[in-house]
Amino acid sequence: MPATSRLEHVLSESDATVTALLEDLVGEPVEATDRRHRATLAAAPNLLGVAPGHPLLHRSAVLCGATSGQPYLQAQSVLVPSRLPGSFCRQLETGPVPIGHLLTKDGIRFTRSALPKSDELDPSTFGDAPAPVVHLLARRYRIDVDGVPAMVIGEWFLPALDPFLGSPSEGVAAP
Structure with missing residues (x-):
């Protein structure tokens, strides 16, 4: 099975x-x-269901191993701060905490909805941020909190993950 x-x-x-x-x-x-991190305003139309001009937070980050420093994932996110706990965005902006850690730590119940696949960033969502040239997989999805769209995330899984996916003959067990 390919990586x-x-x-x-x-x-x-x-x-x-x-x-x-x-x-x-x-x-x-x-x-x-x-x-x-960059404050921005919603365009029309948008994937978050907010009115044009609504305040948003654009975040880009690379998720790296805390010990190895290996880059495993590049992400672009657009968040609706008014739909998240007040401390959520402040913590994102002030420390190296990934979004997933905050969702878990704050006990935020969420659902994830896949968006159309794309290796390219959607300029109406992510602006002109560059995508990595080499990646194993790209995907986009929306996170809803309490049934309301709260963020759109684009992810590019980077080649440093390949050794952890097992050899083609081994397959991969789900975590």
């Missing part, structure tokens, strides 16, 4: 946050590095 298919299988079998899944897969904590 992309093995990764898709692991992701489809897990209901954990991507952060928790990565930590289980690579055997080390991950942290958000190369973080960039």
